[in-house]
Amino acid sequence: MKISLTILAVFAVGVAVGWSGLVPDAVPKAEPALAALYVLVFLVGVGIGGSGKAAEVLRTINFRMVLVPLSVMAGTFLGVAALALAAPSIGLRDSLAAAAGFGYYSLSSVIIMNLDGERLAAVALLANIFREVVTLVTAPVLAARLFRLAPVSLGGATTMDTTLPIVTRFAGKEYAMICVFSGIVLTLSVPLLVPLILSFGGVR
Amino acid sequence: MLNAAAIVVLILGGIAAGVGLRGREKVIRAADRIALGAVFVLLFLLGLDLGSRPEVIRSIGKVGLEAGMISTAAMLGSLAATSVVWALWFRRGGHED
Numbered sequence: 001m002k003i004s005l006t007i008l009a010v011f012a013v014g015v016a017v018g019w020s021g022l023v024p025d026a027v028p029k030a031e032p033a034l035a036a037l038y039v040l041v042f043l044v045g046v047g048i049g050g051s052g053k054a055a056e057v058l059r060t061i062n063f064r065m066v067l068v069p070l071s072v073m074a075g076t077f078l079g080v081a082a083l084a085l086a087a088p089s090i091g092l093r094d095s096l097a098a099a100a101g102f103g104y105y106s107l108s109s110v111i112i113m114n115l116d117g118e119r120l121a122a123v124a125l126l127a128n129i130f131r132e133v134v135t136l137v138t139a140p141v142l143a144a145r146l147f148r149l150a151p152v153s154l155g156g157a158t159t160m161d162t163t164l165p166i167v168t169r170f171a172g173k174e175y176a177m178i179c180v181f182s183g184i185v186l187t188l189s190v191p192l193l194v195p196l197i198l199s200f201g202g203v204r
Numbered sequence: 205m206l207n208a209a210a211i212v213v214l215i216l217g218g219i220a221a222g223v224g225l226r227g228r229e230k231v232i233r234a235a236d237r238i239a240l241g242a243v244f245v246l247l248f249l250l251g252l253d254l255g256s257r258p259e260v261i262r263s264i265g266k267v268g269l270e271a272g273m274i275s276t277a278a279m280l281g282s283l284a285a286t287s288v289v290w291a292l293w294f295r296r297g298g299h300e301d
Contacts, residue, residue: 007243007244007247010244010247010248010251011247011248011250011251012251013248013251014247014248014249014250014251014252014253014254014255015251015252015254015255015261016251016255017251017252017255018251018252018253018254018255018256018257019255019256019261020255021256023252023256036242036245036246037246038210038214039238039242040239040242040243040246041211041214041215041218042214042215042217042218042221043218043235043236043238043239043242044215044218044239045214045215045216045217045218045219045220045221045222046218046219046221046222046225046232046235047218047222047232047235047236047239048218048219048222049218049219049220049221049222049223049224049225049226050222050223050225050226050231050232050235051222051232052226054219054223055223064289064293064294067289067293068286068289071282071285071286071288071289072282072285072286074285075281075282075283075284075285075286076278076279076281076282076285077281078281078284078285079277079278079279079280079281079282079284080274080277080278080281082277082281083273083274083277087273090270090273090274095274095277098271098274099274099275099277099278102278106243106246106247109247109250110243110246110247110250113246113250118250118253118254118257118260119254119260119267121250122250122254122260122267122271123267123270123271123274124271125247125250125271126267126268126271126272126275127270127271127272127274127275127278128275130271130272130275131275131278131279134275134279142283146283146287147286147287147290147291147295148290148294149286149289149290149294150283150286150287152286153282153283153285153286153287154279154282154283156282188215191211191215192211192212195211
């Protein structure tokens, strides 16, 4: 929560500074070298491999576990597809791309900034931060009132790290491995699905 | 262009490197910090760029509303789909093995 709020603050300060006109146009803005993004993707891998969680998960993997992240993907895409049908001003391609962050706001918005543009990147950033914050706030209620895996589903990619403590606390320790596994699968899917979705529909 | 093959190679390479580095807490933590720092810089630049475009600032309410709607639709869909998995394979499926 702290980090997502810090991120939001950094982003807001950037907007304010840009709006103030204090920065001369000569300063390179959002067109960060692709190299920086590649480094980021590599470091995400280092984080997954280095935490030891991946190896632990591989030992306990079973059929039911695989269904959880798959249901998150399918449900997320069906949900935004329904939205795009109901509100045509929100394009299908754009909403799918923004939703494909599954709460992983940093990686998804940076990829979108590179492949599409700043506006959609901002939409994705806010939509995914929102998903993470809602997960943190509603985990206790959802686990108790809906079903135990509800916060795991809501948390998407974030359940492998940022929302792991709170989600396992309320879903139950017996679901901790599912939580990590689902988060890892969804995290790995972000750098694959977002460019794939953006490749449809061409340039706007 | 960002290409999928490069991303797969990088992530898998990163995981392999991470596994190789296991136990070396300091290096892992440094990698984590660099990643977070990169994210801060990139998102600050994104904000800077958006802020300096008057047309975006004028539509900032729309951007926020769109984000909220996409996020809400994504979460509701996700909950609905996982509830099916829960009902079919977990609740009736007995205990965690």
